[in-house]
Amino acid sequence: MCRLVAITSETPVSPMTALNALDVMREGHDGSGIGLFLRDLGGPLEEMKNEPILSGIFTEEGIRRLDSYMIDMGFLTKYKISIRLPKVPPPGVPRRDMYLVRAYEYPEEWEDLPQAEKEARLVTVRLALQEMGREKGDMIVFSFWPDTIMIKEIGDPLTVGKYLELGRENLNARIIMAQGRQNTNYAIDLYACHPFFIQGFSTMTNGENTAFVPIREYLSSRGEPGYTGFYSDSEVFVHILHYTLKHLGMGVEAYKHVITPLQDGDLEAHPNGEFLKHMKRTCRKLIIDGPNCVIGVLPDNTMFMAQDRKKLRPGVVGGKPGTYVFSSEICGLDYILPDRDKHSDFQPMHLDTAVVRPDRREVDICQQMQRLPRLH
Amino acid sequence: MSADAKITPSTLNLKDLPWQIAWSREKCTLCGQCTAVCPVNAIEPGVFRKRSVDVDINAPYQSGSGFKVYHGIRQRTAPAYHCVGCGMCAMVCPNDAIMPYRSDEADKLRFHLDQGGQPERRGGRRNAPGGVLDQIKFTRISMLTDPALDAGRHEFDMRTLLGRILPPEQNMQQVLENGWIPPVREIYPLIIGGMSFGALSPPMWEGLQMGVAYLNEEMGMPVRISTGEGGCPPRLLRSRFLRYVILQIASGYFGWDEIIHAIPEMKVDPCAIEIKYGQGAKPGDGGLLMWHKVNQLIAAIRGVPMGVNLPSPPTHQTKYSIEEAVAKMIQSMYMAWGFRVPVYPKISGTSTALAVLNNLSRNPYAAGLAIDGEDGGTGAAYNVSMDHMGHPVASCLRDCYLNLVSLGQQNEIPLFVGGGIGKNGNLAANAAALMMLGASGVQVGKYVMQAAAGCLGSETRRCNICNIGLCPKGITSQDPRLYRRLDPEDVARRLVDMYVSFDTELRKIVAPLGRSTSLPIGMSDALAISDKAAADRLQIKYVV
Structure with a gap:
């Protein structure tokens, strides 16, 4: 199993808080890797909410190739966070030349593009950089999106966090997702590390998606360039989320109806039964299977947790107005928010999606048997 | 001597x-x-x-x-x-x-069976035991991160869809705009394939219908049965049980006069209409009900004189090509039931199946494609057709499924396959393997005859005399002295036994693979085979 922790807070929080919480839950992961997703950033990047930020790992040669590519495209560096590395990495962490977090100014000719076109082009640039990196092994690109930083590395989460000095203030963020990895393959590919990202959507999962292959085949044929990679069976969760909201125009409440639809008897009794029956049929190839706890973030900074149809993985949501934490285990939650009202902690079950909206006032429980919000 | x-x-x-x-x-x-x-x-x-x-x-x-x-x-x-x-x-x-x-x-x-220049004709199946389906193993056992599912206690959703499914964007748009959405049936993935009233004896047919009704109404299993080409008894056409029936129309159009005239009096719609273009056991050959079996009852239901051979033409005589046939017949059949009933063609396994499929993929009404492989059974055919004509079902299905995947239409046109599934007794294993290769469901005929009625036939030249009306078990005979050996109640009970145990076995296969929320259609990563060439051909793992 892996361990997950996610924080959504009015005031920016240090990523080290999340890593310490993962350390508290270390019986559930083997210290083989860490993935971090930071959004709604504090620090100097707060002033650059609309500029795309590139996150990745580069060699010296990779940086040179990146610079020439980005300059050719017309991107100008606006701000960068430099991570100075000690000469020798701690045991179990590979030596890298550079962890890059760099905000760019859009090329001039992009200025007047419609938002959707801009978003599509950002994906294209990220995919192109990833492809270049794969050719020469000199760059790994996690995300290229406004107000978003992603860091992934092999090694024990806390050790990596200290090594990369992630406690620095300019990395503080209001939304943090972190996964402590339980390694299931010898050769760890960082692209297979959670969280996964596409166009502002990000998810991380504790579990195993046994329906991965048919889902991958289906997503690959949707004509969406970003539905690619598939280094992990969990990567499809973020694609399905993107598909549900972007292609079908549904809300986060519908996500669970896509990945784990209700059975027939329940559909008959559901106020939106007819609608959901259609959705179940037409999205049949997106039904997930196996034990999975999914935590995700939407572009508007809504955070949610959903469980598989049988609720086979641990997951709890708790907090107080202003700050909520999603965690695999209660001890992780206790570490971050010891003073919360523990009676209102909520463990989503097989029909639930726990949602904390961008205002961070409460945990909204969307139960699958409830009426869906009216469609626009 | x-x-x-x-x-x-x-x-x-x-x-x-x-x-x-x-x-x-x-x-x-x-x-x-x-x-x-x-x-x-x-x-x-x-x-x-x-x-x-x-x-x-x-x-x-x-x-x-x-x-x-x-x-x-x-x-x-x-x-x-x-x-x-x-x-x-x-x-x-x-x-x-x-x-x-x-x-x-x-x-x-x-x-010496060709006395008088008449090649051997018989009923039954291809006389070739074995086949690739039994060699396929399910190897992707969830061991690492997955608590094993309990086939006996956990909830399983093992249903499939028969009908044209629109792409999600289009479907949800149609829902919002109250547009026409093709009819879709949610059914059990093991379908009783087309065995006609006429080929089968009255108690056999009645027993199957009773068993199907019981499975639906008492066991909650939406099992469907195809009529085969031979019409449907008038009372069944006018009963609520018609919803469990797939009406088959084939090149002889036998029984369709009765069916068309019954439409205004139908209480419910049939499950679907199956247009038979080919049969796996005798591809390119029509159905054949020999005169021995055409008694008064059969003649009345089929709308023909008594005691004459009833050969269906090999092709639909009113059409020029299968493209035209498929398009026109699908349209007419949709029209007959007010666009409320799915209509799909059934073809025999062939290396040209992809061409038919590509045609269907562009026809917004085609509700699916059924492919009948070389190991399918028949009531009567020339021995040479049965033993040597036809295409193995596994690679035919796989090619079709992967073609749909490349078109992105794998959820839109369900593929159903039949022909020799469970011919060595491994019904659930064969069916699950085919589903993981891409089938939405499977059709079985011979297995039902063997399990539910005690058919004696085998792939090694045993019995196989379904064609002459002398079935010693009374399954394919129209002679009351023979068919009274078969009690419809017993057939119904055995059919229920067969389905319930199939269901258990199917769960016993999918549970260790970590699947329960939906039928694992196309889950080819679960499959492996110890034959390298077959593994490459089917694009599944090779294991030794």
Whole structure:
């Protein structure tokens, strides 16, 4: 199993808080890797909410190739966070030349593009950089999106966090997702590390998606360039989320109806039964299977947790107005928010999606048997 | 035979036959039941003259040699009366005195079955046991991160969809705008394939229908049954049970006059309409109901005279091409039921299946494609068609599924396959393998006849006389003296047994693979085979 922790807070929080919480839950992961997703950033990047930020790992040669590519495209560096590395990495962490977090100014000719076109082009640039990196092994690109930083590395989460000095203030963020990895393959590919990202959507999962292959085949044929990679069976969760909201125009409440639809008897009794029956049929190839706890973030900074149809993985949501934490285990939650009202902690079950909206006032429980919000 | 009898080229001896009857004079009670029951009159009462030597030592000059006569069973050797190995004689013998045994070498009979220039015709199946389906293993057992599912206690959703599914964007748009969405049926993935009323006896048909109704209404399993080409009894057409029935239309259009006239009186819509273009057992050949079986009832339901051969033409005579046939017939059938009933074609497995599929993919009404592989069964066909024509179902299905995947239409046109599924008894394993190769469901016929009615046929030339109306179990006969051996209630009960145990076995397969929320259609990563060439061809793992 892996361990997950996610924080959504009015005031920016240090990523080290999340890593310490993962350390508290270390019986559930083997210290083989860490993935971090930071959004709604504090620090100097707060002033650059609309500029795309590139996150990745580069060699010296990779940086040179990146610079020439980005300059050719017309991107100008606006701000960068430099991570100075000690000469020798701690045991179990590979030596890298550079962890890059760099905000760019859009090329001039992009200025007047419609938002959707801009978003599509950002994906294209990220995919192109990833492809270049794969050719020469000199760059790994996690995300290229406004107000978003992603860091992934092999090694024990806390050790990596200290090594990369992630406690620095300019990395503080209001939304943090972190996964402590339980390694299931010898050769760890960082692209297979959670969280996964596409166009502002990000998810991380504790579990195993046994329906991965048919889902991958289906997503690959949707004509969406970003539905690619598939280094992990969990990567499809973020694609399905993107598909549900972007292609079908549904809300986060519908996500669970896509990945784990209700059975027939329940559909008959559901106020939106007819609608959901259609959705179940037409999205049949997106039904997930196996034990999975999914935590995700939407572009508007809504955070949610959903469980598989049988609720086979641990997951709890708790907090107080202003700050909520999603965690695999209660001890992780206790570490971050010891003073919360523990009676209102909520463990989503097989029909639930726990949602904390961008205002961070409460945990909204969307139960699958409830009426869906009216469609626009 | 007597010493001066004439020997012709087709004069055979017992050794030349595929089956030899062993009979025990000691055990035989001479009751005559075996000769009465034999469907092909392969055995007859015989009078045997036997020399005996009984020497009296007190009378040295008196002849001790004499002749005795005894009565018993004689096996006939004329090709027309060869033993088919059904074993009914053994079944009825009160003393276990008789039994057919398979010959220890290839028979010579096969060279003499074309008397009068008529090639061998028979019922049954391809005489070739084995096949790739039984070799496929399910190897992706969830061991690492997955608590095993409990096939007995956990919730499983093992249903499938029959009908054209629109792409999600289009479907949800149509829902919002109240547009037309093709009809879709949510059904159990094991369908009883087309066996016609006529090919099957009345109790067999009735038993299957009763079993299907029970499965639906008492067991909550939405099982569907195809009528085959032969119409449908009028009362069934006007009953609520019609919703469990897939009406088949084929090139002879038998029974469709009755069906069309019943439409205004139908209480419910049928599950679907299956347009048969081909049959896996005899591809390119039409159905054939031989005159022996066309009695008053069959004639009435099919709308034909009694006692005539009923060959369906190999093709739909009113159409020029399959493209046109598919398009026009699908449209007409949709129209007949007000666009509320899914309509799909069934073709025999062929290397040109992809062309048909590509046509369907562009036809917004096509509700699916059923492919019948070479191992399919039939009531009557030429032996050469059965044994040598047709395409194995596994690679045909796989090609079609992967083609749909490349088009992104794998959820839109469900593929159903039939032909030899469970022919060696491994019904659930074969069905699950095919689903993971891409089938939305499977059609079975012979397995149902064997499990639910005790059909004696096999892939090794046993029985296979469905065509002449003399089925010794009464399954494919229209002779009341034969079909009264079959009680429809028993058939129904066995059908329910078969489905319930299939369901358990299917769960026992998918649970260890970590699947329960939906039918694992296309989950090819679960499959492996120890034949490298087959693994490459099917794009599944090779294991040793």
